[in-house]
Amino acid sequence: MFLINKSLFYHFRYLFSKKNISLQSNLLTNKIINNMKRLVLYLTLVIVCLVSAQAQTDWRQGVWKKDIPEHFLMFDVGGYYSMSPYYNAMNPYGITAQIGYQYKVRPFVKNRLSIALGGYIGYNYYPSKDYYYNDSEIKQKDGKTFSYVPLMFSMNLYYNMKTAYLFLGIDAGVNFMLCNRDYQRDSSLYRMDETGITAYFTDTKTFFADTKDNNPLTLSRIVPSGKVYLGFMKEISTNLRVRFKAGVEYFMGYEFDYKATMYNSSINENDSGTITTVGCLDPFVTVGLVLSL
Numbered sequence: 177m178f179l180i181n182k183s184l185f186y187h188f189r190y191l192f193s194k195k196n197i198s199l200q201s202n203l204l205t206n207k208i209i210n211n212m213k214r215l216v217l218y219l220t221l222v223i224v225c226l227v228s229a230q231a232q233t234d235w236r237q238g239v240w241k242k243d244i245p246e247h248f249l250m251f252d253v254g255g256y257y258s259m260s261p262y263y264n265a266m267n268p269y270g271i272t273a274q275i276g277y278q279y280k281v282r283p284f285v286k287n288r289l290s291i292a293l294g295g296y297i298g299y300n301y302y303p304s305k306d307y308y309y310n311d312s313e314i315k316q317k318d319g320k321t322f323s324y325v326p327l328m329f330s331m332n333l334y335y336n337m338k339t340a341y342l343f344l345g346i347d348a349g350v351n352f353m354l355c356n357r358d359y360q361r362d363s364s365l366y367r368m369d370e371t372g373i374t375a376y377f378t379d380t381k382t383f384f385a386d387t388k389d390n391n392p393l394t395l396s397r398i399v400p401s402g403k404v405y406l407g408f409m410k411e412i413s414t415n416l417r418v419r420f421k422a423g424v425e426y427f428m429g430y431e432f433d434y435k436a437t438m439y440n441s442s443i444n445e446n447d448s449g450t451i452t453t454v455g456c457l458d459p460f461v462t463v464g465l466v467l468s469l
Contacts, residue, residue, distance in 0.1 A: 244282060245281050246279075246280040246469070247277070247278075247280075247468070247469040248278040248294070248466050248467070248469075249275075249466070250275065250276045250278065250419065250465075250467075251464045251465050251466075252275075252276070252419070253272065253273050253274075253462060253463065253464060254271070254272050254460055254461050254462030254463060254464075255269060255270065255271050255272065255460065255461060256270040256272065256300065256302075256425070256458045256460045257459050258456070259456075260454075260458070261360065262360050262361060262454060263357070263360070265319075266304060266305055266319035266320070266357075266358040266360070267302040267320075267322070267357065267358070268305055269303075270300050270301060270303075271300070272301075272326075272460070273298055274296045274297070274298030274462070275298065276294055276296025276298075276330065277294045277295065277296070278292040278293065278330065278332065279293055280292040283336055288335060289334065289336070290334040290336055291331070291333055292332040292334060293330070295327075295330055296328055297326065298326045299325055300325075301323050302321065303321050304319035304320055319358055320355060320356055320384070320391045322353060322355040322357045322391070323353070323354040323355065324351040324353055325352040326349065326351045327349050327350055327352070328347040328401075329347065329349055330345060330346070330347045331345070331346050332344065332407075334409075339410065339411040340408070340410045340411065341408070341410075341417075342407070343406070343407045343408075343421075344405075344406060345404070345405045345423070346402070346404055347402060347403035347404075347405075348401075348403075350400050350401065352398055353396045353398070354393055354394065355392070355393060355396060356385030356396050357385060358382065358384050358385055359382070359451065359453050360383070361381055361383065385432055385434060386432075386434050386435045396432075397430055397432075399427050399428055401426060401427045401428065402425070402426050403423055403424070403425045404423050404424060405422060405423020405460075406422060407420060408420050408421075409466060415467060416466070416468070417465070417466040418463070418464070418465060419464050421461075421462055422459070422461045422462075423459070424458065424459050424460070425458050427455055427456050427458070429454045429455045431452050431453075432453065433448075434449065434451055435447070
């Protein structure tokens with residue numbers, strides 16, 4: 177009897193241990209499957225995020241193309257020409273470098289038109305030119321070199337094409353003048369001979385800015401100004417464009433103290449005082465790069 181009970185005990189223990197082995201195997205299998213499910217879900221989420229990020233990077237390749245706002249970071253260089261006869265004898269041209277920002281809104285009118293608002297700051301440098309009295313060999317005085325630091329607000333109207341843009345721009349703001357600028361003005365003079373006949377002629381008078389220490393680099397005045405221009409922008413890549421614009425800038429007049437030397441035959445006449453300049457209209461051309469963010 178004892179032997180039978182002992183054999184039954186070992187038999188049930190064998191069955192129980194076999195069941196535990198099977199149960200542990202099933203638990204291990206379920207754990208592996210669950211981990212694989214988590215891994216697949218994680219990889220799926222990663223792939224979705226990468227595809228989404230790529231779609232945002234290459235948004236212009238999508239069906240909706242240009243139908244989102246843009247942020248433009250702009251870098252421009254160019255030059256000015258002093259067209260006004262009041263200034264071009266001493267400072268005939270200038271060079272400029274600018275950095276700016278624009279926010280371009282969603283397009284409208286069948287995705288053809290967009291408005292961009294922003295501003296920029298820069299540096300305009302006008303080198304001097306020696307001035308000679310009435311085109312003679314008499315050097316009246318060295319011209320003064322000066323600079324502007326423009327701080328302008330800008331508004332552009334873009335006409336959107338597939339990978340290019342035409343735009344019209346209007347800027348308004350101020351130019352911080354560093355140093356002083358010379359100025360010229362024509363004046364009508366007359367001469368009477370022994371017969372009493374009066375002859376009128378025009379003479380150009382140069383007003384040299386009266387500054388100490390030979391025109392030091394200081395803020396001399398703030399000059400309001402404005403621009404109008406036309407431009408063209410072309411996409412080089414998804415986020416990079418090249419931009420060209422040409423137009424005119426108007427600088428308002430201002431008062432300044434001057435000293436002038438007038439030549440009349442062999443007599444030098446010195447003059448000094450305060451004069452109000454007239455505004456000037458300078459054409460300009462710039463080219464630059466635009467980073468679309």
